[in-house]
Amino acid sequence: MSDLDQTDRRILRELxxxxxxxxxxxxxxxxxxxxxxxxxxDKLDAAGAxxxxxxxITPQALGRPVAASxxxxxxxxxxxxxxxxxADIPEVLECFAPAGDTDLLLRVVAxxxxxxxxxxxxxxLCPGITRTSTSLFLRTVIPYRVTGLLAGA
Amino acid sequence: MSDLDQTDRRILRELxxxxxxxxxxxxxxxxxxxxxxxxxxDKLDAAGAxxxxxxxITPQALGRPVAASxxxxxxxxxxxxxxxxxADIPEVLECFAPAGDTDLLLRVVAxxxxxxxxxxxxxxLCPGITRTSTSLFLRTVIPYRVTGLLAGA
DNA sequence: TGCTGATTGAGCGATATGATCAATAGCGAC
DNA sequence: GTCGCTATTGATCATATCGCTCAATCAGCA
Numbered sequence: 001m002s003d004l005d006q007t008d009r010r011i012l013r014e015l016x017x018x019x020x021x022x023x024x025x026x027x028x029x030x031x032x033x034x035x036x037x038x039x040x041x042d043k044l045d046a047a048g049a050x051x052x053x054x055x056x057i058t059p060q061a062l063g064r065p066v067a068a069s070x071x072x073x074x075x076x077x078x079x080x081x082x083x084x085x086x087a088d089i090p091e092v093l094e095c096f097a098p099a100g101d102t103d104l105l106l107r108v109v110a111x112x113x114x115x116x117x118x119x120x121x122x123x124x125l126c127p128g129i130t131r132t133s134t135s136l137f138l139r140t141v142i143p144y145r146v147t148g149l150l151a152g153a
Numbered sequence: 154m155s156d157l158d159q160t161d162r163r164i165l166r167e168l169x170x171x172x173x174x175x176x177x178x179x180x181x182x183x184x185x186x187x188x189x190x191x192x193x194x195d196k197l198d199a200a201g202a203x204x205x206x207x208x209x210i211t212p213q214a215l216g217r218p219v220a221a222s223x224x225x226x227x228x229x230x231x232x233x234x235x236x237x238x239x240a241d242i243p244e245v246l247e248c249f250a251p252a253g254d255t256d257l258l259l260r261v262v263a264x265x266x267x268x269x270x271x272x273x274x275x276x277x278l279c280p281g282i283t284r285t286s287t288s289l290f291l292r293t294v295i296p297y298r299v300t301g302l303l304a305g306a
Numbered sequence: 307t308g309c310t311g312a313t314t315g316a317g318c319g320a321t322a323t324g325a326t327c328a329a330t331a332g333c334g335a336c
Numbered sequence: 337g338t339c340g341c342t343a344t345t346g347a348t349c350a351t352a353t354c355g356c357t358c359a360a361t362c363a364g365c366a
Contacts, residue, residue: 003216012207019198019206022322033345038324045172049214053172054165054299056209061202062302063156069251069258083294090301095294098222104294105222109302141236141248141257146207148243149215149262175353186314191355 004049007032009150011040016147064091064109066116067137070123072104078128079103085126091119108134157202160185161193162303169300217244217262219269220290223276225257231281232256238279244272261287 004012007030014026023041027034044050059067074082086092086106093107106123110116113136120134157165160183167179180190197203212220227235239245239259246260259276263269266289273287 004210004214012210015206019203024322033347034323035325035346036344039343044214047214049211050172050209051211051297052300053168053209054303055297056203056206057157057165057299057303058202058204059299059302061157061197061200062299064302067249069249087295090305092295092301093299094297096220096222096290097292097294098288098290100288102288105288105290107297135251135253135255135258137249137251137258139250141250142240142245144204144208144247144260146210146212146215146246147205148245149212149217150207150210152243177353186316187354188315188356189313192312 004044007036008040008044011037012044013147013150016150059093059109062109063111066110066112067140068108068110068116068120069135069137070106070108070120071102071133071135072106072123072129073101073131074103075128075130076103082126082128085128086123089119089122089126092123157197160189161197164190164193165197166300166303169303212246212262216264219263219265220293221261221263221269221273222288222290223259223261223273224255224286224288225259225276225282226254226284227256228281228283229256235279235281238281239276242272242275242279245276 010030011026014021014029023037024034026032027037030037059065072082072086082104083095086095086104089108091108091110093109095107096105097103098105108116108119108123110119116134116136120132123129124132163183164179167174167182176190176194177187179185180187183190212218225235225239235257236248239248239257242261244261244263246262248260249258250256251258261269261272261276263272269287269289273285276282277285
């Protein structure tokens with residue numbers, strides 16, 4: 001997956017203007033040939049530069065307005081087991097392995113605070129997980145965005 | 154933004170199969186009328202249930218393979234100022250206000266470890282920010298997904 | 307029962323798509 | 337400078353898709 005060049009970025013910026021903008025319209029607005037835009041877009045998802053369409057759906061729309069992060073400590077001998085169990089929990093939207101004391105850092109969502117408690121219990125009970133610490137997000141200060149990177153170099 | 158019902162979810166699941174699947178094809182596969190699917194999709198982005206198309210672009214594709222989280226402590230009198238400054242940093246992909254000692258939790262990306270240092274410096278120098286703690290993500294264990302929520306209730 | 311809103315199935319014209327083609331431009335290798 | 341490779345251009349084509357309309361049906365609810 002090589003980096004997107006300026007042309008790719010300009011195309012994608014146009015699509016941010018209107019997700020359903022026709023290829024011919026994009027081409028016209030950017031002063032490119034239609035075929036070029038078409039080829040670029042084909043390459044983009046062939047290259048795996050794009051996540052699944054469903055990643056555009058906000059958790060709110062799926063009835064999960066409550067967000068939190070969960071720090072997890074693992075039994076180091078059962079890491080794979082733990083990860084597999086976490087992957088089976090729908091509310092776990094993503095999971096990273098940070099440097100430092102925490103073994104895993106999860107992003108989770110829930111229907112409400114009570115539901116968040118249920119989810120965090122489910123996480124705590126995963127095999128190989130020795131300790132968790134949940135931190136409720138009171139507010140989303142900056143919603144997920146890539147526009148800044150798309151605009152710059 | 155009311156919750157998506159089962160029909161909406163089934164439509165979106167089909168789109169995960171193939172992002173460019175025509176509306177008529179979705180309708181046929183789900184046993185729905187074309188107009189219904191079209192109306193549902195129209196409602197979806199009218200309701201703001203979908204983020205910008207650019208959110209599908211992986212930071213990797215934008216040349217930012219390095220990810221990290223940054224915990225931020227603020228001068229409580231200059232919160233708005235700090236947030237505005239953070240919003241101006243393209244590498245800050247999102248920002249939450251968690252309950253607890255940390256005032257803000259940022260998701261950032263960078264070109265490489267060196268670049269991450271630059272970004273974290275930029276954050277540290279934002280007005281109103283008194284302290285930061287950056288934690289490098291060694292690995293993405295579960296990439297961002299909503300499929301689980303989409304499949305369930 | 308009667309109302310309201312969503313869904314259906316069908317049809318319509320306008321538009322977009324995917325594919326092709328020859329010609330050209332850009333770029334690195336030699 | 338020249339060769340060869342690749343991307344781009346501008347054009348054309350047939351086909352598929354879109355957005356819209358309509359009357360009829362259906363589901364939920366007062």
